[in-house]
Amino acid sequence: MTNINELKENRAKLMARAKEAHEADNAETFANIEKEIADLNGKIERSAKIDAFDRAATGEPVTGTGDNRFDEQVAKFSLRKAMADQLPDMDVDAGLEREVSAELRRRDGVDGKGIRVPLSVFEQRVTVKGGVKTGHRAA
Helix, strand or coil: CCCHHHHHHHHHHHHHHHHHHHHCCCHHHHHHHHHHHHHHHHHHHHHHHHHHHHHHCCCCCCCCCCCHHHHHHHHCCCHHHHHHHHCCCCCCCCHHHHHHHHHHHHHHCCCCCCCCCCHHHHCCCCCCCCCCCCCCCCC
């Protein structure tokens, strides 16, 4: 489908042609162009409404999988436990990490060795609190 800007450009070209037809006193050509402009105006109006619907639509989450239960488990994933579980002679409770890894492998459809780690593990989580640090004054 043609985007709204292309439709407006086409309408501007038709308006220039309509002006020429008017100046040449060509009523038939002017009437045909007038119909085309009316059609384009309808398309532009519908396209503008669709753009407005898109802007008003509920956004999709940028993070997470959309599966809240799985996302909760991913949030508990410990990279330290996952790595320690891969080492021989390490007695680590990494059941959650093995389950999350298996689920990631299943969802991705990729088979492989080792453990799959969710990318969210590498995100930095920072809590910022307002106020002034002790010993410092606001200027």
